[in-house]
Amino acid sequence: MEGDPDSLGQEVSKPCPSPSLSSSSFRGDLESSVESRSNPPYGTTIKVIPYRPGEEVEEEQEGEDLMLLEKEVLTDIILHLQGQGDKEHGEHFLLGIPTLCRATKQRGEDTLEPETCKVVLLQKIMGLMETVTQDEEPNRILCYSIAAICNLSELKPALEPAMESCLLQTTLKICLTSPRHNSLYVRTKQQKHMEDLEAILRSLLATAPSLDRLQFLWEHLTSWLQSPDALDRVKAMRSSRALFRFAVSLLPQFEDSPSMPQMGDTAAQLCLSLSHPTADISCQARESIYLLAQILLHHKGKKARPGCKTPMETILLSTH
Template sequence: MGPCEGRVGPNLPWVPDMGARDPCWPLESPWSLPSRTEPPCASAELCQERVDSRVEEVAIYDIEEQLHTRDTSPAALQRFLLAIPLACLAALQRGEDTLAPRCCKDTMMARIVEIMEDSPPPLVLADCLNAACSLSTLQPPLRAQLLSPLLTAAVGQTVSGDWQQEPIHTQQFIRALPYDLQALLASLLAESPDTARLQLIMEHLSPWLESRLPQERARALGSTTALLGVATTLPGFDNSADWPRMGHHVAQLGLFISDPSEDVSRLAREGVHSLYQLLLHHRGLNIHQAEDLWCRHYYKERWVLAHSNSVRVGEVFGQLFTAEQENCFLDKALLAARSPLRRPSQAGLVLAHALHGQAHQLLEYMPALLPGGPHAPLSPWVSQEIMEDSPPPLVLADCLNAACSLSTLQPPLRAQLLSPLLTAAVGQTVSGDWQQEPIHTQQFIRALPYDLQALLASLLAESPDTARLQLIMEHLSPWLESRLPQERARALGSTTALLGVATTLPGFDNSADWPRMGHHVAQLGLFISDPSEDVSRLAREGVHSLYQLLLHHRGTP
């Protein structure tokens, strides 16, 4: 059979033969594909200046046949996917912007989505992305019901694909997949160039930026940055609508600015800069009327420059954000600050404090957060310059978590710093009145007593002996005498939790005398008869822990 011979369809001069299979694909695989080393005659016509009318007829026939029969054989699927760009190109060359009435755009797109949802191999996925991209250039616009499934399948399959075991000859197609996805997203945005479409696409990319796999985060970041770059240069882009979730996306990209990979950091800065341009345009400003987003100073340490740029992000965007955008920014930054991983936790703290104008002080002590660095200098800043200033509850929660993390490092905290830290942490947490705070912060407020308990337990574990326990108890004791019931309850909960930790802490040195133990036993004993069952129960637990400590000190089992 010659290169242009093949099957014959009704009223068609020829249809290319797609039966030859690539020996690199196992025959039993449901996705065995024709060879891509010698393209079929129909796809080869793409290299010509104009699409031949015969080739267009073949393409339309293949599309109609697939939509009618829904043949799942690899050859039929490939004919269908390669035919769509040909048919679209032919229509555009004739000056038309639709394939109707012969082919329905939504029906073809729905079939492409079905193929992508079956986790196809990379070559088929590439054809799906290119076919969807070609269709998005035609009219009518894609129905809203199809857009979300298309984005879910295209983004999910491209970003999460693991193709390391694929044959070598397919690697060039695999390396091009992220760019195929970027082209599709840009085309979908151009189809409806407005903030609503941009928000929808960003929401499908955003979860992948949180992936635990570095390659998935990098692919999602590249697509996000490319999409935002298109939005800033797209003619006629309607940026008049509000975008409350922009704050979330700014913080999400801002967390990558301090990434150790220079490429990742650069992509993050590009994405943030594009969001900055969009926000300025929405406010009726241009980039020349705005502040410089990035630091221009030279720093020997790269991490200092990265964190300084993160500070600029919080400060500059904070001047332009609406209240909703600021809340989304803070929610994301503070969520990252609670990460058990060091780098995102640092980046989240910097972004959150930058929005309140306090990050420059944090940077002075940032060496303490680096592996192996001394952590003592950070504690007075946390206790005296932030917690003593009666910060809002979200910032206070970050202070408690930061101090708790530092207390797990060596060397132990200097004695001169321990008392100011305890005074600020206990005082601000126990006495805080946050009833008027927004609803979205209430979950953090409810967690504050537990954040304090975690900090006190960590400080006791840093130096597990009676002297440290006595010192912490002396800072809690005055609040047990408060005239406000909520303050007494918070102090009682922290006291009971601390004593419970002391009784179970491995290696706790209980050999020293504790003359003030009698005071604490009596103080807790007064709460046993409290009408509140919860208060009474906490008091009994605290007294029981003191009883265990006293028995252990006396050598009684």
């Protein structure tokens, strides 16, 4: 078996269409799946090679392997878009998207075609994410979904704000809602969910770093900072701090904004958490204010004044 490429996969019955993303025949198949939902012919036996995240391949073989993988994952993607397949097939669909994006970028392209493809894929991803519950048995749906979203965010066309907002709300609800039970498994799963949430926030900010975009992302966290559940508030503040930290690392890439977009409201809301009785919240709020001061001072092109005793004093003095 070792060294035999045929041993990597197994023969299964799948639909016929699986050409390259750049070919006109694939566009026709995908448009048909999205618009008419017509079923492709069955009966063709193909070789499915599983995608293994993190698996290293030799550089000279990567291009050829990606082309082969792309043809196979397109079959899974088209099948899922037509509403066919079970939960396991949904996982194959999610795993196929990073491969599809990698293959697209390797061809020197930065756009998924047809233009509606990206939105339709994200809608399907959100549908799968909504099947994830806090207390269910271990599953990989959320992890695979976040990886797929992060890869799609690197390709054009840019999403409409309403679509991004829906995507964020779905992700926040899954990642920040506290579970009913507090077992070791649930706590470990929650930690992974938080890492997934921070990954998607970083990915969405990196697509177009700016004060406006930072404010847009942070606004989706504000309602969770006022949650009646203390654990939800702690997690929301942690995500806020992670977002501001990443924003500081991206400051050289930030686009110019004609004016500061309501960042005073952001600072005020963070200040309200400084005296919070929960130590985690107050400490993270203090760090978030300091990071926000760095961001605003960079935007104004000024350095921190040595006489300032607090980050908030720095923000206020920089406005004069």
